[in-house]
Each structure stands twice: as structure tokens, then as C-alpha cells.
Amino acid sequence: MTQQTPVVFVVDDDEAVRSGLRMLLASAGLDSRCYGNALEFLEAATPEQGGCLLLDVRMPGLSGLDLHERLIAKGVTLPVIILTGHGDVPMAVRAMKRGAFDFIQKPFNDQFLLDRINAALQRDSECRGQQREAAALRDRLARLTTREHEVMRHLVRGEANKVIAAELGISERTIELHRARCMEKLDCRSVAQLVHLVLRAESGTDAGQ
Amino acid sequence: MSPPVAQNTAALAEALERHRAILDTAVDGIITIDDRGIIESFNHAAERMFGYAADEVIGHNIRLLMPQPYRRDHDQYIENYLSTGQARIIGIGREVEGLRKDGTVFPMDLAVGAVHLPERLLFTGITRDISDRKAVEAEGRRRLNDLAHTSRLTALGEMATGLAHEVNQPLTAIISHASACLRMLGSGHADEALMRESLQQIARQGERAGEVIKRLRGFVRKGEMAFREDDLNTVVRDVLWLVGHEIKAAQIEVDLQLEDNLPAAQMDRVQIEQVVFNLVRNAIEAMAQTPAAQRRLTLYTSSAQWREAPAIRFCVQDSGPGFGGLDPARLFDAYFTTKPDGLGQGLSICRSIIETHDGHIAAEVSDSGSARLQFVLPQVQLT
Numbered sequence: 001m002t003q004q005t006p007v008v009f010v011v012d013d014d015e016a017v018r019s020g021l022r023m024l025l026a027s028a029g030l031d032s033r034c035y036g037n038a039l040e041f042l043e044a045a046t047p048e049q050g051g052c053l054l055l056d057v058r059m060p061g062l063s064g065l066d067l068h069e070r071l072i073a074k075g076v077t078l079p080v081i082i083l084t085g086h087g088d089v090p091m092a093v094r095a096m097k098r099g100a101f102d103f104i105q106k107p108f109n110d111q112f113l114l115d116r117i118n119a120a121l122q123r124d125s126e127c128r129g130q131q132r133e134a135a136a137l138r139d140r141l142a143r144l145t146t147r148e149h150e151v152m153r154h155l156v157r158g159e160a161n162k163v164i165a166a167e168l169g170i171s172e173r174t175i176e177l178h179r180a181r182c183m184e185k186l187d188c189r190s191v192a193q194l195v196h197l198v199l200r201a202e203s204g205t206d207a208g209q
Numbered sequence: 210m211s212p213p214v215a216q217n218t219a220a221l222a223e224a225l226e227r228h229r230a231i232l233d234t235a236v237d238g239i240i241t242i243d244d245r246g247i248i249e250s251f252n253h254a255a256e257r258m259f260g261y262a263a264d265e266v267i268g269h270n271i272r273l274l275m276p277q278p279y280r281r282d283h284d285q286y287i288e289n290y291l292s293t294g295q296a297r298i299i300g301i302g303r304e305v306e307g308l309r310k311d312g313t314v315f316p317m318d319l320a321v322g323a324v325h326l327p328e329r330l331l332f333t334g335i336t337r338d339i340s341d342r343k344a345v346e347a348e349g350r351r352r353l354n355d356l357a358h359t360s361r362l363t364a365l366g367e368m369a370t371g372l373a374h375e376v377n378q379p380l381t382a383i384i385s386h387a388s389a390c391l392r393m394l395g396s397g398h399a400d401e402a403l404m405r406e407s408l409q410q411i412a413r414q415g416e417r418a419g420e421v422i423k424r425l426r427g428f429v430r431k432g433e434m435a436f437r438e439d440d441l442n443t444v445v446r447d448v449l450w451l452v453g454h455e456i457k458a459a460q461i462e463v464d465l466q467l468e469d470n471l472p473a474a475q476m477d478r479v480q481i482e483q484v485v486f487n488l489v490r491n492a493i494e495a496m497a498q499t500p501a502a503q504r505r506l507t508l509y510t511s512s513a514q515w516r517e518a519p520a521i522r523f524c525v526q527d528s529g530p531g532f533g534g535l536d537p538a539r540l541f542d543a544y545f546t547t548k549p550d551g552l553g554q555g556l557s558i559c560r561s562i563i564e565t566h567d568g569h570i571a572a573e574v575s576d577s578g579s580a581r582l583q584f585v586l587p588q589v590q591l592t
Contacts, residue, residue: 027393
């Protein structure tokens with residue numbers, strides 16, 4: 001996963017709104033890419049590109065909410081800010097339930113929108129940072145041998161060497177050896193550090209889904 | 210004087226008196242004039258109707274009792290009849306206007322007969338004041354107008370979301386461009402070309418928002434009933450604009466077939482707009498359960514015949530489920546509705562409006578089983 005400049009994606013069927021947002025985002029120093037309909041964006045979107053998505057809720061063809069679902073299915077986890085022309089409460093509830101980052105009414109105050117966009121970018125960047133870290137940790141965990149991995153699993157459960165040796169049916173001395181190699185490979189000095197590492201590696205997996 | 214003559218004279222006097230009594234008990238005004246238009250008799254009902262006593266008008270020209278343009282043209286009417294023998298009013302009767310002594314003008318029915326005496330020609334006019342009937346008709350039209358207006362406002366309320374969007378889009382564009390300009394100026398890196406483009410957009414979008422509001426105002430205005438020549442195609446296009454958002458949201462394909470050079474019709478534009486609007490919205494709603502790919506709205510206008518006279522037709526057909534076996538004719542009854550939350554007013558108002566226009570509205574099941582509604586309006590309104 002390479003780090004890229006975040007992009008604010010805009011999907012709105014109104015050319016005038018797109019051009020306005022493009023200018024506004026540029027004036028705030030943000031890169032943007034605008035699409036006139038949901039399918040165009042769905043084609044172009046990749047899980048790798050970071051940023052956020054401004055999505056108008058009322059559009060012909062694929063509706064904003066449907067697009068959001070299709071994106072999730074495609075592994076695109078960009079935070080979505082739903083734009084609406086009218087406070088349509090049931091629609092807002094539906095959007096937020098499906099994990100929209102925010103719901104903003106048009107016309108909006110420019111600073112408010114930019115603040116929400118920045119918050120969304122921050123959230124995306126944090127998510128991606130966590131995912132990168134988790135991926136790196138998973139790489140390190142993958143360097144363990146099957147036996148070392150087995151011992152590590154017992155260690156994070158807080159079991160003593162003697163107990164692990166009895167369970168695995170090998171000598172305590174061998175467990176000590178595996179344990180040392182495991183700690184070395186994972187660059188951990190204590191069991192507490194090891195537990196923390198494993199948790200982060202696994203939480204990253206969850207966030208990526 | 211010999212007795213028979215005296216007897217005859219007495220009999221004659223009695224006959225005249227009897228005739229006058231009969232004329233005076235008549236409810237209708239009865240006026241006779243000679244072939245120059247000079248009033249010869251004027252009964253009680255005529256006195257009450259016009260506010261003149263008989264002896265004030267007898268010997269005067271009948272023009273006295275008429276407002277313009279009848280006053281100016283009346284002598285000519287008689288002359289035309291005398292020279293050509295062609296009757297424009299005699300034996301026919303028509304609605305005209307009378308002028309009272311106090312200067313007020315009132316609507317009246319007038320029937321004229323020619324009485325050919327051996328020596329000369331007399332005309333009798335029988336007049337009936339129809340102010341009351343006219344007032345009732347006007348009141349009925351006013352109520353219909355109010356009802357139509359209320360129902361239009363209700364419908365616009367239901368469409369508020371879509372309409373707000375129409376105004377919000379240009380406003381959003383304006384705010385975005387204006388904010389961008391301010392930021393560029395604030396940063397000290399104001400690119401003149403970019404700013405110019407933004408300012409142009411701001412001006413254009415301002416006009417766009419204004420146009421939306423102007424058109425909306427057109428739909429909510431409460432017009433006086435005004436019949437004038439108007440183009441049905443324009444009405445259909447305006448309505449289509451108004452419901453454009455609903456059509457877009459429902460992903461309906463529109464097939465618009467407007468006849469080129471469609472003849473104009475006498476119409477109250479606001480009301481006909483209302484009818485087209487109701488019919489189109491009904492059609493949209495009828496397709497709510499239809500799969501999106503099959504939603505199709507067909508609108509067309511054409512020249513037509515109605516009661517053996519030239520007319521124009523508007524027709525709307527949807528691709529929904531039709532009337533569910535119900536009698537299409539009942540749709541126009543007040544309080545009849547197939548919608549769970551409907552009031553059953555829409556089509557009933559439509560029928561009243563179309564009938565006020567001397568037209569006809571009908572519903573039928575199309576070949577594919579969906580609903581088709583159409584109305585015809587006469588090309589020229591007969592008066």
C-alpha cells in the first residue's frame with residue numbers, strides 16, 4: 001500500500017455545482033475529482049486511493065445511497081459525506097445507518113463543509129495508517145514458524161512456560177527457545193508488548209473489511 | 210256615434226285593455242318598436258327591469274336601453290334586416306346586455322320577433338334579466354378556481370423536496386464559487402482567469418435560481434378566471450418542467466409527442482395547467498410499483514374533433530397497472546379514490562375545469578392494460 005495525496009471525490013449530476021465545488025476545494029488547497037454520475041465514479045474508484053467522497057443524494061440512475069453500498073462491496077472505504085437539497089429525515093437516517101460519515105444540507109456554509117471534509121480526510125488517513133500498521137505487523141507475524149506461532153498464541157493468553165510445555169507435550173526448555181525467537185522476530189521485550197502487537201494486527205484486519 | 214260603432218269601440222278598447230293587462234302581468238319584459246327602432250310599448254316587467262316608466266321611453270329610440278356597442282350599431286341591425294331579410298337575432302334569441310336608467314349594465318336573454326302588419330313592420334322584444342343566473346355561474350367558477358388553487362398548493366407542498374433542490378443547486382454553486390474567490394483573494398494568489406470564470410458562473414447561477422422562482426410563482430399565482438387563446442404544448446412543457454424532479458427520481462422514461470403548430474384553444478391557462486399537472490402526477494404515482502426499467506410516461510397533443518367541431522387533444526398514458534378492474538368512468542366522481550391517502554378531489558376538479566371549458570375528459574384502459582387519460586378542448590370557444 002503506497003501513500004498517495006488524498007483526493008476529494010465529488011459526485012453530483014449538476015455541472016454548476018461540480019464546478020463550484022472544484023473551485024472551492026482548489027482554493028482550499030485540496031485535490032478533487034468530479035463525476036457527473038455514480039457509475040462513472042464507481043468505475044474509477046479503487047480501494048487504494050485515499051480521500052473522501054461528497055455524494056449528492058438525489059441523482060438519476062444509481063442513487064447516492066445505492067452507490068454507497070456498491071462502494072463498500074468493492075472495498076472502497078472512503079468516508080462519505082452525503083449532500084442533500086432538503087432535510088429529508090428518513091433518507092438521512094438510512095444514510096447514517098449505512099455508515100455515512102456526515103450528512104450536509106445544500107446550500108452549505110463553505111467553512112462548515114471544508115471542516116467536515118478535513119475531518120473526513122483525517123478519519124480516512126487514520127484508518128489507512130492503522131491498516132498499514134496492521135499490515136506491517138501481520139507481515140512480521142508471518143515470519144514466525146508454525147511452532148513459534150503456536151507458542152505465541154499461548155503466551156498472549158498469559159500462560160506460563162510450564163503450562164504451555166505440558167499442553168504442547170514438549171520440554172519447557174524448548175518452549176523457552178521458541179519464546180525467545182518469537183520475541184526477537186517481533187521485536188517485543190515483554191509479553192505485554194506482544195499482546196498489544198497482536199491486538200493491533202487483528203484490529204487492522206477488522207477495519208479493512 | 211251609432212250604437213254598433215260604439216259597441217265596436219268599446220269592444221276594441223276592452224280587447225286592448227285585456228292585452229295590456231296580459232303584457233303587464235308577464236314576468237319577462239316585452240317591448241315593441243317600429244321599423245325605425247322607436248319604442249311603441251313597454252310593459253311593467255320592462256319598466257322594473259330598465260328602471261324607466263313606460264311614458265319616459267315610448268317614442269324614443271330603443272338604443273336608449275343598450276350599452277355600447279349595441280347602442281351604436283342597432284340602427285344598422287334593423288337596416289340590414291330590412292334590406293337583406295337576413296335575421297341575425299330574430300327568431301333566434303341570444304344573450305346581450307341591457308342598460309338601466311341608473312347607468313348599470315346587466316346581462317339579459319333577448320328574443321326578438323318580427324310582426325308583419327298590413328301597413329308596416331313591428332318588432333317585439335322579450336327580455337329576461339339573467340343577472341342572478343350569471344352571478345351563480347360566476348360564483349361556481351370562482352369556487353372551482355379556489356379549489357383548483359388549493360389543490361395546486363397542496364401538490365406543490367408534496368413536491369417541496371424536489372423543488373427545494375431546484376433552487377438549492379444554483380445556490381450551492383454560487384456559494385462555492387464566491388467562497389473560492391474570497392479564498393483566492395485572501396491567499397494573495399488570485400488567478401484572474403479562474404476568478405473571472407467563477408464570477409461568470411455566479412451570475413449565471415443567480416439567473417438560474419431566479420428563473421426557477423419565477424416559474425414556481427407562475428404555478429402558485431391565483432389567477433382570475435381568464436379565458437384567452439393559449440398554446441397547450443407550452444402548458445404541457447411547463448408542467449413537465451415542474452414535475453421534472455419527480456420523473457427523474459422515479460427514473461421514468463418520458464415519451465413526449467407534441468404536435469407541431471397545434472391550434473390554439475380558448476383556455477384559462479392556470480386551470481388547464483392544473484389539469485395537465487394532476488393527470489401527469491397521477492400517471493407518475495400509478496407507476497410506483499412498476500419495475501424502474503418499465504416506467505414509461507407518454508404524453509401527446511394532437512388536433513382532434515369534438516362534437517363535430519375542431520378541437521385539440523391532450524393524452525397521458527402510463528405503464529402502470531391500470532384501474533384494477535374498476536370502471537374508469539367513476540374516476541371522475543368526487544371522493545372516489547384508489548389511493549390509500551387520496552381525497553378523491555383531483556380528477557373531479559379536472560372534470561369540472563374541462564367542462565367549464567366546454568371540453569370533455571375521459572379515462573380508458575390502454576392496449577397494454579395501463580391507464581390512459583385524455584381531454585379535448587374546442588379550438589374556438591362558442592359564445
